[in-house]
Amino acid sequence: MKNYSREDIIRIVEEEDVEFIRLQFTDMFGMLKNVALTASQLERALDNQCIFDGSAIDGFVRIEESDMYLYPDYNTFEIFPWRPQQGKVARLICDVYRPNGEPFEGDPRYVLKKVLKEAERMGYTFHVGPECEFFLFDTDESGRPSTDTREMAGYFDVGPVDMAENVRRDIVLNLEEMGFAVEASHHELAPAQHEIDLEYMDGLTAADNIMTFKMAVKTIAKRHGLHATFMPKPKAGINGSGMHINMSLADQSGHNVFIDETDGLGLSRIAYQFMAGILAHMKEITMLTNPLVNSYKRLVPGYDAPVYVTWSAAANRSALIRIPCTRGSNTRIELRCPDSAVNPYLALASCLAAGLDGIKQEMEPPKSVDVNLFAMTEEQMDALGIEQLPETLGEALEAFEHSSFVRKVLGDHVYTKYLAAKSAEWKKFRAEVTDWEVEEYLYKF
Structure with a gap:
């Protein structure tokens, strides 16, 4: 992790x-925003x-209280390698503050930092390794995004079948130039679908x-003439894009506390409790891990995405949580339901808070399910007490709305604003008539 001082940044610029500095922050829905300054204004920005x-x-504030301040996190200073080499462009990620000097409770980064501090008080550091999936589609003659693609590559295919191999290479090289540690990259299962995995790092x-x-x-x-989308399910009949989250906790000495070599699975009691907390709160936080109407088109059987609130000790990919086979310092759990449209600050905050609650309440996870869940009957599911994830944004809304746990994690401001926005989104969707409905019913009735 970088440790820049004010003087370091001024010297590097x-x-x-460096001619332009972007002061970046994230809104409630995970959209990146920025204010761009010239280098002459850098010291003013560094002084908040x-x-x-x-x-x-x-989701931020009302017009009568509109002034907000950006406080740059010095350690996030990066120069964009894809921008011109003369008159370069750099960025600083910022926390949002009120004029009175207090952190703004509606800032998603603040929400995550609060939960990370709770973990720190309990003696833990949260470690995360995200697996990021996305589609690369063609653009039309006007340069507008489409869902068209000329390639038909599949899982782990190589060029020339994988026609975007060089695009992925360019992405990885640029990320590494910015200090990212990229673990792996490959073509995913669906045509035009790709995955880039980032190495473990702290939660923030x-x-x-x-x-x-x-x-x-x-x-x-x-730059390659393509449109990248993190929409969870841009096309019917193919797999959607997820963002599996690998998670573990470390103690103050950096030791992975999920390890217990005396356990049959190599997992500690803390690991089981952390996993139990996520399973217990999963339906309440699904609207944060899967935030769009479209997210629930991905969470259906047959498309390599989890549907049931279960875990597997056998690395079973039909389970919501699986335990990857690596052990020792790499021992971790993998949550498979989050999709690529998440606000990462809110999603990680809710997952960590749920896991910590499992530790505090000394929760026990249900029995591991090590068979293909998609091959089980409803009767078998009921006998094992297996619950299903919300099937629609409407069901996720209902669980979210009645959750005192989520309200505490997010705080009243984010909770109420997010609930109102997602309620409006669901209401708007319910009033729409889709192409499928017209094709299915227009001539029949």
Whole structure:
């Protein structure tokens, strides 16, 4: 992790001929925002003197209290390698503050930092390794996004069948130039679908890096004449894009506390409790891990996405949580339901809070399910007490709305604003008439 001082940043900007600095922050829905300054205004920005109109951001503040301040996190300073080498562009990720100097409770980064501090008080550091999936589609003659693709590659295919191999290479090289540790990249199962896995890092860095990753992927794809989308299910009949989250906790000495070599699975009691907490709260937090109407088109049987609230000791990929076969310092759990449209700050905050609650309440997970869940009958499911994830945003809304746990994690401001926004989204969707309905019913009735 970088440890920049104010003087370091001023020196680098001068030495590297940086002309523009973007002060970035994230809104409630996971959309990256920024205010761009010239290098002449850098010291003002580093002194937390940059003001923006918070009332212009969905879910932030009212127009009569609109002034908000951006406080840069010095350690997030990066120069964009894809921008011009003369008059370079750099960025700083910022926390949002009120004029009175208090952190803004509606800032998603603040929500995550609160839960990370709770983990720290309990003696833990949260470690995360995200697996990021996305599609690279063609653009039309006007340069607008489409869902068309000329390639028909599948899982782990290589060029020339994988026609975007060089695009993925370009993305990885740019990320590495920015200090990212990329574990692997490959073509995914569906045509035009790709995955890039980032190495383990602390929770806050992981959320920051996911936001930067999305920006980099979209920017570099556009340079290749393609449109990158993190929409969970852009086309029917193919797999959707997930963002599996690998998680573990470390103690103050950096030791992975999920390890217990005396256990049959190599898992500690803390690991079981953490997993039990996520399973217990999963339906309440699904709207944060799967935030769109479209997210639930991915969570259906037959498309390599989990549907049931279960875990597997046998690395069973039909389970919601699986235990990857690696052990020792790499011991971890993998949550498979989150999709690529998440706000990473809110998703990671809710997962960590659920896991910590499992530790505090000394929860026990249900029995491991090590068979293909999609091959089980409803009667078999009922006999094992297996619950299903919400099937629609409407069902996820209902669980979210009645959750005092989620309200505590997010705080009243984010909870109420997010609930209102997602309720409006669901209401709007319910009023729409889809192409499928017209094709299915117009001539029959």
